[in-house]
Amino acid sequence: MTNSKNSLLLLSGGLDSAANFAIGSERNEIVRALTFKYGQRAQAKELQAAIELCQYYRVEHQVLDLSWLGALGGSALTDKNQSLPRLNTHELDQLDIIKKTAKAVWVPNRNGIFINAAAAVAESLNINQIIVGFNIEEAQSFPDNSVEFLKKITDSLFYSTANHVQVSSYTAELNKTEIVTKLRLLSRPFPFEKIWSCYDGGDKPCGVCESCKRFLRAINLTTCTIERPVI
Numbered sequence: 001m002t003n004s005k006n007s008l009l010l011l012s013g014g015l016d017s018a019a020n021f022a023i024g025s026e027r028n029e030i031v032r033a034l035t036f037k038y039g040q041r042a043q044a045k046e047l048q049a050a051i052e053l054c055q056y057y058r059v060e061h062q063v064l065d066l067s068w069l070g071a072l073g074g075s076a077l078t079d080k081n082q083s084l085p086r087l088n089t090h091e092l093d094q095l096d097i098i099k100k101t102a103k104a105v106w107v108p109n110r111n112g113i114f115i116n117a118a119a120a121v122a123e124s125l126n127i128n129q130i131i132v133g134f135n136i137e138e139a140q141s142f143p144d145n146s147v148e149f150l151k152k153i154t155d156s157l158f159y160s161t162a163n164h165v166q167v168s169s170y171t172a173e174l175n176k177t178e179i180v181t182k183l184r185l186l187s188r189p190f191p192f193e194k195i196w197s198c199y200d201g202g203d204k205p206c207g208v209c210e211s212c213k214r215f216l217r218a219i220n221l222t223t224c225t226i227e228r229p230v231i
């Protein structure tokens with residue numbers, strides 16, 4: 001992690017990207033946040049969360065349209081005709097199960113596209129670092145969430161960006177419970193009520209998709225009093 005104070009944040013509006021926003025803001029590193037619209041079910045909710053987080057942390061917000069990515073189809077995350085997998089909490093660490101559920105919501109090369117699109121924006125602004133919201137828990141079933149991927153795509157960007165954009169994450173080696181714990185230690189209260197961590201885009205988080213379940217487990221395992229989102 002460079003200490004450049006010149007970083008672009010990928011912001012979906014979910015727990016992990018918002019956590020990186022909070023930590024990066026505490027370090028005064030984030031100069032702009034970037035949110036992608038790609039036809040995801042939760043697009044409107046994610047966008048609303050991202051806008052509110054940018055207002056809270058007083059950072060410029062940019063939205064990029066990648067609707068062609070969702071239009072490729074084949075993913076329950078972008079196709080409302082496909083049902084989102086539901087998991088029980090005890091299944092969240094069962095590799096055979098979560099590899100199947102990850103496949104159901106997999107969007108072709110999504111994080112690779114996101115990071116490369118962000119790197120183009122970063123290079124154009126002479127920003128040399130991208131911050132992403134990775135975590136070790138989901139890296140079990142999503143290889144594009146892993147520390148290895150961070151290193152490899154940074155290697156790739158050395159060649160494809162003139163200013164050698166690097167990709168980093170403050171949370172890539174933490175699970176979600178550890179992330180929530182870390183957020184409690186920040187000097188500024190973390191706005192749990194502003195984030196949207198549900199795969200679906202209903203009025204309220206569904207409470208049964210994998211992303212909701214992981215978030216709820218992290219909140220419940222954290223032995224502290226934090227404001228619990230209403231589900």
Ligand SMILES: [Zn+2]
Nearest residue numbers: 198206209212
């Ligand atoms: Zn959900």
